[in-house]
Amino acid sequence: MSLSPSRYDLVTLIQRYGSRFPERTSVVERMVDFVLRDPRCAERENEIGHLTGSAWIVSVDRRKALLLHHRKLGRWIQPGGHADGELDLFGVALKEAVEESGLSQIRSISREIFDIDIHEIPAWKDVPPHLHFDVRFLFETDDAQPLVVNEESHGLAWVDLDALASYTDEESVLRMGRLTRSE
Numbered sequence: 001m002s003l004s005p006s007r008y009d010l011v012t013l014i015q016r017y018g019s020r021f022p023e024r025t026s027v028v029e030r031m032v033d034f035v036l037r038d039p040r041c042a043e044r045e046n047e048i049g050h051l052t053g054s055a056w057i058v059s060v061d062r063r064k065a066l067l068l069h070h071r072k073l074g075r076w077i078q079p080g081g082h083a084d085g086e087l088d089l090f091g092v093a094l095k096e097a098v099e100e101s102g103l104s105q106i107r108s109i110s111r112e113i114f115d116i117d118i119h120e121i122p123a124w125k126d127v128p129p130h131l132h133f134d135v136r137f138l139f140e141t142d143d144a145q146p147l148v149v150n151e152e153s154h155g156l157a158w159v160d161l162d163a164l165a166s167y168t169d170e171e172s173v174l175r176m177g178r179l180t181r182s183e
Contacts (some may be wrong), residue, residue, distance in 0.1 A: 016112065
């Protein structure tokens with residue numbers, strides 16, 4: 001398959017992430033392989049799995065992160081969602097951040113990938129278990145802004161990075177907390 005400019009840009013972005021985090025080589029290679037081999041990698045209907053874009057939103061002082069209690073998954077995670085055919089995962093992450101938090105002012109820290117993760121999503125209704133190939137970007141905002149819970153979550157919370165483990169045992173969320181502290 002020849003690469004479209006947007007698919008090439010995404011692969012390049014993932015590879016740059018891999019060069020910054022060589023300890024994540026296996027997940028980087030797996031994600032690149034998926035994007036290169038599966039022409040439907042960004043389609044929600046792809047039952048193997050599909051790309052998602054997420055926003056790791058931190059307070060301006062970098063002491064807190066915004067988590068939502070996901071309605072379907074029943075766990076605290078970062079805002080994010082399905083690519084639905086879009087390969088600009090930064091744009092997906094930003095759109096989902098606004099929709100899922102109600103925040104009106106979110107600033108991008110970088111258009112480089114902050115984190116990636118591949119995780120299984122359990123079966124739900126008529127959707128079989130599948131993989132999310134999640135690409136995460138770093139954003140910041142004033143944590144005094146009002147939050148608006150939408151239908152995809154039970155709640156939103158600013159969580160002190162030192163208290164993340166009391167909200168979740170999701171390694172990828174804990175990893176993003178560690179990355180935030182090390183910046």
